[in-house]
Amino acid sequence: MPLPQVCIFLALFLKLxxxxxxxxxxxxxxxISELxxxxxxxxxxxxxMEHLTGMSKLDRIVHKTKILSPDQNNRLKLAIEALQRQEPVQYITGSSWFYGMELMVNKDVLIPRPETEELVEWMVHDAAHRHRLQLLDIGTGSGCIPLALKKALPDAQVSAIDVSEGALHVARTNASRLRLEVNFIHMDALDAQQVATLxxxxxxxSNPPYITQSEQTSMQERVWGYEPSLALFVPDNDALLFYRHITILAKxxxxxGGALYFEIxxxxxxxxxxxxxxxxxxQVTLKQDMFGKDRMVKGEISD
Structure with a gap:
């Protein structure tokens, strides 16, 4: 049966x-085959399907003839409507995986990316055999970076700041769910008076905003149409805005002997x-990600 007929047939099933x-x-x-x-x-x-049923892929194979409940049908319909609007699946399910942790996400925060896990791994490797480290994440969003660092370095004292109260609510919720202690602070990294108190x-x-507004035209709509612009974009005439302020802050x-790490x-x-x-x-080091793209930078302060 051709795909359009299959979809019509299944749509009737959904209605019934x-x-x-x-x-x-x-x-x-x-x-969603055209998207x-x-x-x-x-x-x-x-x-x-895992979100709707709570069943693993294997369990769904074993129970593939199990009929969805009316509630599951309704939620499926809403999910498909969102997917057809190109809403990211992570926002539909309200969760995303990062560094082996299931994190709550919503439209107040960016969806964590696999490349950022590589940045965390770099820091964890550098922190090996060091104890009671004081760590800071700037622009924390969902809290993925500081929570991953706390998970990997349990005796570290980890703090994180963000200008968005909505993002901090998500980060604190994730910390509570994961039972990881991170000090989240509402603060604007561009405000010199505020950061002076740190x-x-x-x-x-920091994984700061680094996409210029002119680059938006080459991005998929499901990124710029749903993820928070506050966490994505910088002016075309000042692409290094956050890198400059955070570098001065870090200095x-x-x-x-301390070190500053950026995703770029x-x-x-x-x-x-x-x-x-x-x-x-x-000893400023530029490092590539798993795809061979320049993605991370590290610089050190002399002893």
């Missing part, structure tokens, strides 16, 4: 509330390195 787990999965992939390639559509369908740290990290707040726009690697060197950071 007799969808099974298997037919619901097929219905999801069929309705995503086959593999991504299947992955999204698995995420939605203590000193051994490591500072005054890092203890001797792949097009700005050399510029960020030059900026950090200009402000006195040493």
């Amino acid at each position: 509330s007799i969808l099974t787990i298997q037919t619901a999965f097929t219905y999801i992939t069929g309705t 995503y390639d086959e593999r991504e559509a299947a992955n999204i369908a698995h995420i939605i 203590p000193e740290f051994d490591m500072i990290v 005054s707040k890092l203890q001797p 726009n792949e097009a700005l690697g050399k510029e960020v390195v030059a900026l950090m060197e200009e402000h006195g950071f040493q």
Whole structure:
């Protein structure tokens, strides 16, 4: 049966509330096939079905003929409508995985990316055999970075700041759910008077806004249309805005031997390195992510 006929047939099933787990999965992939390639559509369908049923992929295979309840049918319909609007699946389910942790996410925070896990791994590697470190994350969003650091370095004292109260609510909720102690602070990293109140740290990290407004045209709508612009974009005429302010902050707040870590726009690697060197950071290292793109920078303060 051709795909359009399959979708019509399954739509009738949905209307009649007799969808099974298997037919619901097929219905999801069929309705989003023009928006995503086959593999991504299947992955999204698995995420939605696990969210709806609470069952693992294996359990759903075993129980593929189980009929969805009326409530599950209604939630499926809402999920499909959101997917067709190109809303990210993580916002539909309200959760995203990062560093082995299931995090709550909503439209107040960015969806955590796998590349950011590499930044965390770099810091954890550098922190090996060091104890009672003081760590700070700037622009924490969902809290993914400081929570991952606290998970990997349980004796570290971890703090995080964000200008968004909505983001801090999400981060604090995640910390509570995961039973990880992180000190979340409402603060604007661009306000010199506010950041002056911060203590000193051994490591500072930030994944700040770094996409210029002109780059928005080349981005997928499901990113810029739903994720918070406050956490994404910088002016075209000042792409280094946050890197500059955070570099100056870190220079005054890092203890001797401390280090500053950034996630960066792949097009700005050399510029960020030059900026950090200009402000006195040493052994500044530009590192590529798993895809070979310039994605992370580290600079050190001399002892």
